[in-house]
Amino acid sequence: MTPPARGPATSTTTTSPTVAVAVAVRKSIPQHAPVPRSLSTRTLPFAAAAAAAAVLALPAPAQARPGPEPSSAAAPAPCVSGEGPESRTRNNSVDEGEIRWSDGTVYDDARAFxxxxxxxxxxxxxxxxxxxxxVTSDDLAFVDYNGGTSANAPLGSYQWRPAFGATDRVRFNRQKLNARPYDTRDFRRFVALHEIGHALGLCHKATTVVSLMWKAAPSTPVTWVPDTDKANYRTLWGSQ
Ligand SMILES: [Zn+2]
Incomplete structure (x- = not known):
């Protein structure tokens, strides 16, 4: 099965074992770019979304706790052009109602969060x-890698590997996450949340909605699951 195109491939994808795999993986890796320098000149919707994000951040709990299904007042958002639709059978790491993960990252706080x-x-x-x-199958491995330091190098990435027995990956670019401005607890948590969002099947969203799933990292890291993303999760998987 070939993953769908995920928008323009970037030049920052790391080398894969074979050409065929490299092409498939490259297309399936949604990648982050850091905040462009022109951020402050972006359009109003972006600024409004960022402002809303800053407000919403205030009541977010520092650590998740077991509890009832959270409420969500938002509607699900569509994928950005060239992605989606969100699917239970493609571009996610869910296996029989579970994501079983293994830990190969040093960013344990971000992973656990x-x-x-x-x-x-x-x-x-x-x-x-x-x-x-x-006695379970490893659906998703958290790993670290050297993904480059250039301006458009990803902060992290999610690799969907649909081949039978292949473990999907959330990859943290240590060269970015160990350097300013991304070497903070909250940016690392944001990257981990975003990539888990992909593992749960979520695609990238436009910056007109408050979402973890913007293609580029926001200037203020989102460290909770916004209502839009909860709504997309429910639409995809059901609420109960
Ligand atoms: Zn992404």
């Missing part, structure tokens, strides 16, 4: 996000 985020980790959640064990 993302897998237990209140927006998709709650009592009765449709998709369980749990550590891999000896």
């Amino acid at each position: 993302a897998v237990s985020a209140e927006g998709w980790s709650y009592r009765g959640a449709r998709i369980a996000i749990l550590p891999d064990t000896a």
Whole structure:
């Protein structure tokens, strides 16, 4: 199965074992670009969304707790042009209602925060996000890599690997996450949340909505699951 195109491939994809794999993976890797220098000159919707994000950040809990399904007043948002639609069978790491993950990253705080985020980790959640064990299959590996330091190098990436037995990956670009301005707890948590969003099947969203899933990182990292993303999750997987 060939992953769908995910927009223009970038030149920052790392080398893969074979040409065929490289092409497939390249197309399936949604990547971050850091905030462009022209950010302050962006259009009003972007500024409005950023302002809303800053407000919404205030009541966000520092750590997710088990609880009832969170409420969401927002409608689901469409994928950006060239992506989607969101699908239960493509571009996600869900296997029989679970994502079993393994830990190969040094960014443990970000990983732990993302897998237990209140927006998709709650009592009765449709998709369980749990550590891999000896008797489960490893659906998603958290790993670190050197993804470059250039202005358009990704902060992290998600690799959907649909081949039978292949483990999908959330990859943290240590060259970015160990350098300013991304070497903070909150930026690392944001990157982890965004990539888990992909693992749950979410595509990139326009900056006209408050979402974890903007293609480029916001200037203020989003460290919770916004209502729009909860709505997309529910639309894709059901609420209970
Ligand atoms: Zn992405």
